[in-house]
Amino acid sequence: MSAPVIEFNCPYCGYSNFSPLDPLTGVHQWTTDCENCCRPIALRVRVRGGEVEEIDVSPEQD
Numbered sequence: 587m588s589a590p591v592i593e594f595n596c597p598y599c600g601y602s603n604f605s606p607l608d609p610l611t612g613v614h615q616w617t618t619d620c621e622n623c624c625r626p627i628a629l630r631v632r633v634r635g636g637e638v639e640e641i642d643v644s645p646e647q648d
């Protein structure tokens with residue numbers, strides 16, 4: 587069984603980041619920092635039945 591992790595590209599620099607995922611069904615939103623440029627990234631992930639259906643990545647906005 588693989589660890590619940592998603593891969594996404596930084597919207598600022600394009601670096602490939604990984605983030606742990608809450609595998610519960612639903613929409614999860616959180617903010618993480620790019621490992622390369624350290625800028626804040628807003629993640630929105632939709633999960634159903636333990637599978638990732640959709641990942642939205644955008645620059646964090648205040």
Ligand SMILES: [Zn+2]
Pocket residue numbers: 596597598599600601620621622623624625
């Ligand atoms: Zn970056």
